Amino acid sequence: MEFDVTGARIFLRIPTGIPILGDFMITETLVITWLVMLIITGLCIFLTRNLKVENISKRQAVAEMIVEAANNLVRSNTGGTKFDRLIPFVAALFASSVVMNLISLIGLRSPTADLSTEAGWAIVVFIMITAEKIKAGGILGYLKGFTQPIPVMTPFNILSELATPVSMACRHFGNILSGVVINGLIYAALAVASSALLGLIPGAAGEFLSHIPILDVGVPAILSVYFDWFSGVMQAFIFTMLTIMYIANAAEG
Numbered sequence: 001m002e003f004d005v006t007g008a009r010i011f012l013r014i015p016t017g018i019p020i021l022g023d024f025m026i027t028e029t030l031v032i033t034w035l036v037m038l039i040i041t042g043l044c045i046f047l048t049r050n051l052k053v054e055n056i057s058k059r060q061a062v063a064e065m066i067v068e069a070a071n072n073l074v075r076s077n078t079g080g081t082k083f084d085r086l087i088p089f090v091a092a093l094f095a096s097s098v099v100m101n102l103i104s105l106i107g108l109r110s111p112t113a114d115l116s117t118e119a120g121w122a123i124v125v126f127i128m129i130t131a132e133k134i135k136a137g138g139i140l141g142y143l144k145g146f147t148q149p150i151p152v153m154t155p156f157n158i159l160s161e162l163a164t165p166v167s168m169a170c171r172h173f174g175n176i177l178s179g180v181v182i183n184g185l186i187y188a189a190l191a192v193a194s195s196a197l198l199g200l201i202p203g204a205a206g207e208f209l210s211h212i213p214i215l216d217v218g219v220p221a222i223l224s225v226y227f228d229w230f231s232g233v234m235q236a237f238i239f240t241m242l243t244i245m246y247i248a249n250a251a252e253g
Contacts, residue, residue, distance in 0.1 A: 032100075032109065036099045040096065067091075074086055074087050083247070100117070101231075104183075109180075115170075121169070168242055194213045
């Protein structure tokens with residue numbers, strides 16, 4: 001491992017090309033994704049210990065609130081309990097996306113800034129959408145749908161079907177990556193501005209202070225309220241909502 005200091009923030013960088021088991025590579029994205037899964041698993045175990053029917057603890061109250069929120073999210077957008085089977089998947093997807101988006105706050109690179117993460121999620125969602133369509137209309141009905149409204153539209157309908165996972169993955173990835181890039185540019189710009197401003201101080205004091213990125217302290221933290229917190233949670237919510245709506249619409253034929 002190595003430490004890369006950018007401005008006033010310290011980023012922990014994990015080597016991105018460790019070969020293991022032949023062509024299989026352990027990447028930074030993979031390692032941090034495992035870390036996120038451990039965090040979520042540990043949190044679930046912590047919140048669900050010693051559950052009671054009466055005189056519940058604050059920890060259990062938080063767990064029940066989270067479960068209730070997941071239930072309401074799915075049921076309010078699908079019109080009932082028909083899609084309750086999606087609740088565990090939707091809750092896991094939302095939790096994973098939120099934690100991955102916000103893990104940059106502790107200096108780690110967000111796995112969602114790597115397109116392979118969103119691509120994996122989108123492929124799983126696409127398989128679920130296709131399964132629901134086949135379940136609703138049968139395999140012949142699913143294939144016939146590509147010829148609607150006229151057979152000549154078949155190639156375009158196929159492209160439209162394949163565009164669903166691509167658009168879902170690229171939308172989430174693009175927004176998270178743009179936040180990472182913008183934050184990096186802000187840190188670099190403030191470091192240059194700090195050096196130029198403090199360099200105006202005459203003598204040895206100015207020479208010394210010009211190497212300290214003082215402007216990197218405070219200003220980026222305010223901007224991260226949007227780029228990290230608001231944008232991260234919002235992108236997780238949007239991806240989850242699209243998943244629910246696409247699957248629900250597919251089931252309705």
